[in-house]
Amino acid sequence: DTGVSQDPRHKITKRGQNVTFRCDPISEHNRLYWYRQTLGQGPEFLTYFQNEAQLEKSRLLSDRFSAERPKGSFSTLEIQRTEQGDSAMYLCASSFQRGPSTGELFFGEGSRLTVL
Amino acid sequence: DAKTTQPPSMDCAEGRAANLPCNHSTISGNEYVYWYRQIHSQGPQYIIHGLKNNETNEMASLIITEDRKSSTLILPHATLRDTAVYYCIVRVGGAQKLVFGQGTRLTINP
Numbered sequence: 238d239t240g241v242s243q244d245p246r247h248k249i250t251k252r253g254q255n256v257t258f259r260c261d262p263i264s265e266h267n268r269l270y271w272y273r274q275t276l277g278q279g280p281e282f283l284t285y286f287q288n289e290a291q292l293e294k295s296r297l298l299s300d301r302f303s304a305e306r307p308k309g310s311f312s313t314l315e316i317q318r319t320e321q322g323d324s325a326m327y328l329c330a331s332s333f334q335r336g337p338s339t340g341e342l343f344f345g346e347g348s349r350l351t352v353l
Numbered sequence: 354d355a356k357t358t359q360p361p362s363m364d365c366a367e368g369r370a371a372n373l374p375c376n377h378s379t380i381s382g383n384e385y386v387y388w389y390r391q392i393h394s395q396g397p398q399y400i401i402h403g404l405k406n407n408e409t410n411e412m413a414s415l416i417i418t419e420d421r422k423s424s425t426l427i428l429p430h431a432t433l434r435d436t437a438v439y440y441c442i443v444r445v446g447g448a449q450k451l452v453f454g455q456g457t458r459l460t461i462n463p
Contacts, residue, residue: 279453293449328396344396
């Protein structure tokens with residue numbers, strides 16, 4: 238399977254614990270995105286990388302959230318001191334962007350977080 | 354990115370054409386119209402996009418009005434597997450991100 242891969246698919250944690258999600262994008266895709274989706278809502282943008290550089294962060298990304306893409310390949314999204322409001326599906330997407338090309342996003346299956 | 358307006362839900366009979374409308378009256382000249390869909394418990398899936406000409410691929414057709422203020426996604430022969438939330442998004446080509454709205458929940462009935 239050469240699609241976007243996310244791990245774990247499901248995570249249940251207690252409030253106050255830290256969690257980390259991993260995303261492996263499609264090979265050679267230079268852009269990687271993180272979105273969050275709660276029940277009944279459309280995905281909300283969190284942040285994106287161009288290669289290893291984090292170029293934009295949403296105001297939704299509080300200081301408890303940190304994302305990295307150390308070598309411009311896989312990415313991690315860490316949530317520290319989780320709160321019940323962090324319960325959501327965390328979606329990763331990747332695209333190949335060159336110049337003004339439209340660069341469709343390819344999404345993974347998501348990582349579902351439940352904070353008890 | 355311009356805002357879009359979509360009906361919250363629609364129904365369509367299996368085997369019939371599903372026509373999903375989208376209004377984007379404030380679209381700019383350099384913004385594309387994208388359609389994605391999200392089947393339950395899966396990530397969004399790209400369907401099609403266009404700038405001003407009508408587009409067709411193996412999944413769907415996209416009809417954009419001449420003034421570009423609205424568009425229609427057409428699934429020519431809907432199947433039960435097309436039941437999903439469909440998102441219409443306008444985006445500058447090469448822009449950093451997609452901004453999702455609420456979408457249209459399409460239910461295909463047997």
